[in-house]
Amino acid sequence: MTGSILLSIGFLVAMGIVLAGLLVLAEQRILNYGTCKVTINDGAKELSIPGGGSLLSSLAENDIFVPSACGGRGSCAYCKVTVHEGGGVITPVEEPYLSDEERKKNIRLSCQVKVRNDIQISIPKELFSVKRYDAKLERKRALTHDILELRIALAEPPEIDFAAGQYIQLESREYKGRDSVMRAYSISSPPSDNNHLELIVRKVPDGICTTWIFDHLNEGDPVRLSGPYGEFHISNTDAPIIFIAGGSGMAPIWSMLRDMKEHGNQRKATYFFGALSQNDLFFRGELQNLEQEMPWFTYVPALSREPADSDWQGERGLITDVVAGHFPDCSAHEAYLCGSPGMIDACVKALTKGNMPEEKIYYDKFA
Ligand SMILES: Cc1cc2nc3c(=O)[nH]c(=O)nc-3n(C[C@H](O)[C@H](O)[C@H](O)COP(=O)(O)OP(=O)(O)OC[C@H]3O[C@@H](n4cnc5c(N)ncnc54)[C@H](O)[C@@H]3O)c2cc1C
The missing domain is CATH 3.40.50.80 (Nucleotide-binding domain of ferredoxin-NADP reductase (FNR) module)
Structure with missing residues (x-):
C-alpha cells in the first residue's frame, strides 16, 4: 500500500518536472511550433517564421518595425496592428488598451499576440519602409534649462527618407539598473539633410529615456534608433x-x-x-x-x-x-x-x- 502511494507521488513529481521543462522550452522558443506563415496586408508580404515568439518581435526579426515604447511589456499600447485570423484570444494585458470599436476591428497589441500558427494581419504600409539605424551623437546642446537639442549622424544605413513632421524611436542604453527602453522623438531637422537627424528633447523628472539622454549620453557615443514613423505632415492644400x-x-x-x-x-x-x-x-x-x-x-x-x-x-x-x-x-x-x-x-x-x-x-x- 505504502509502496503504491510512494510510486504515485513519484509519478506525479516526475510529470511535474516534465511539464515545467516543457514550459521552459516553450518560453525559450526551443519547443517547436513549426514554421508559421504571416500574411501581411492581403499578401503584400508573406513571412515564414519559427512559431512561438510574439508577433512584435517576430516582425522585428524580419525588419518590420512596429513602434513600441515599452519593449513589448504591454504597457504603452503603441504596437497595435489588425489581426484578421490566427491571433488567439485577447489577453488580460491587452484588455485595458482596446476600445470596443478596436475590438470589433480586430485590433490587437502585437507584443501580446503569440505566433503559434498561420496568421493574417494588416499594418500601415508606411511601416515597410521603417529601418533600424546605427548612428553616433554628433552634438548635444542646451536650448533652455530643461530642453536639449541632439544632432545625430547616421552610420548604417547612412541615409533616411522622411517627411517633415515624422518621428523616430530612440533606444536608450541600460544605466544604473534601468532597462533599455524605446521612446518616440519627432525629427526637428528638415528632410533635405538625410544623413543627420536633429531632435529636441525636454527633460521629464525621473523619466527613463530623458535621464539617459541628459545625464548619460555624451557626444561621440553610439546611438540606435528606428524610423521614420507617423502621419503628421502638412497637407497639399492652399489653406492658411x-x-x-x-x-x-x-x-x-x-x-x-x-x-x-x-x-x-x-x-x-x-x-x-x-x-x-x-x-x-x-x-x-x-x-x-x-x-x-x-x-x-x-x-x-x-x-x-x-x-x-x-x-x-x-x-x-x-x-x-x-x-x-x-x-x-x-x-x-x-x-x-x-x-x-x-x-x-x-x-x-x-x-x-x-x-x-x-x-x-x-x-x-x-x-
Ligand atoms: C509621437 C510622439 C513624438 C514625441 N516627440 C517628442 C519630442 O520631440 N520631444 C520630447 O521631448 N518628447 C517627445 N515625445 C515624448 C517621449 O516619447 C517620451 O514620452 C518622453 O521623453 C518621456 O520619456 P522618459 O522615458 O524619459 O519618461 P518615462 O520613463 O516614460 O516616464 C514618463 C513619466 O511617467 C512617470 N512614470 C514612469 N513610470 C511610472 C510608473 N511605473 N508609475 C508612475 N509613474 C511612472 C515618470 O516619473 C515620468 O514622470 C513624443 C511622444 C510621442 C508619442
Whole structure:
C-alpha cells in the first residue's frame, strides 16, 4: 500500500518536472511550433517564421518595425496592428488598451499576440519602409534649462527618407539598473539633410529615456534608433496654416518650417509658441529671421507666467486665448498642433469653437 502511494507521488513529481521543462522550452522558443506563415496586408508580404515568439518581435526579426515604447511589456499600447485570423484570444494585458470599436476591428497589441500558427494581419504600409539605424551623437546642446537639442549622424544605413513632421524611436542604453527602453522623438531637422537627424528633447523628472539622454549620453557615443514613423505632415492644400506648439513640441514644426522655406512654399502661416516665461523660449532669433525671409510667415510667442513687471513686449496669457484673439473665426484655416496631450486637447476645443472643422486639425500628442 505504502509502496503504491510512494510510486504515485513519484509519478506525479516526475510529470511535474516534465511539464515545467516543457514550459521552459516553450518560453525559450526551443519547443517547436513549426514554421508559421504571416500574411501581411492581403499578401503584400508573406513571412515564414519559427512559431512561438510574439508577433512584435517576430516582425522585428524580419525588419518590420512596429513602434513600441515599452519593449513589448504591454504597457504603452503603441504596437497595435489588425489581426484578421490566427491571433488567439485577447489577453488580460491587452484588455485595458482596446476600445470596443478596436475590438470589433480586430485590433490587437502585437507584443501580446503569440505566433503559434498561420496568421493574417494588416499594418500601415508606411511601416515597410521603417529601418533600424546605427548612428553616433554628433552634438548635444542646451536650448533652455530643461530642453536639449541632439544632432545625430547616421552610420548604417547612412541615409533616411522622411517627411517633415515624422518621428523616430530612440533606444536608450541600460544605466544604473534601468532597462533599455524605446521612446518616440519627432525629427526637428528638415528632410533635405538625410544623413543627420536633429531632435529636441525636454527633460521629464525621473523619466527613463530623458535621464539617459541628459545625464548619460555624451557626444561621440553610439546611438540606435528606428524610423521614420507617423502621419503628421502638412497637407497639399492652399489653406492658411495655424501652427501651435509648446516646449519640445517645437520639433516637428521646426522641421516643417525649414522644409517650407527650402521648397519656396508660400502658404500663409502663423506659428503660436506657448511657454511659461522668456527663459523657456528658444530659436527666437531663427524664427524672427524666418519672418524676414518668408513674408507670409508670422511667429507669435506667448508667455503664460512671465513676471508682470518684466521687459516682455509680446503676447501674454494662455496659448488658447492668444490664438482666439488673433483668429476669432478660423474656419478657413488648417491647424498643426504639437505638445502635451493637455495642451492639444485645449487647443482643439478652442479651434473648433472658432469654427474650424475637426478634420482640419492635425496633431501629434507627446503622450
Ligand atoms: C509621437 C510622439 C513624438 C514625441 N516627440 C517628442 C519630442 O520631440 N520631444 C520630447 O521631448 N518628447 C517627445 N515625445 C515624448 C517621449 O516619447 C517620451 O514620452 C518622453 O521623453 C518621456 O520619456 P522618459 O522615458 O524619459 O519618461 P518615462 O520613463 O516614460 O516616464 C514618463 C513619466 O511617467 C512617470 N512614470 C514612469 N513610470 C511610472 C510608473 N511605473 N508609475 C508612475 N509613474 C511612472 C515618470 O516619473 C515620468 O514622470 C513624443 C511622444 C510621442 C508619442
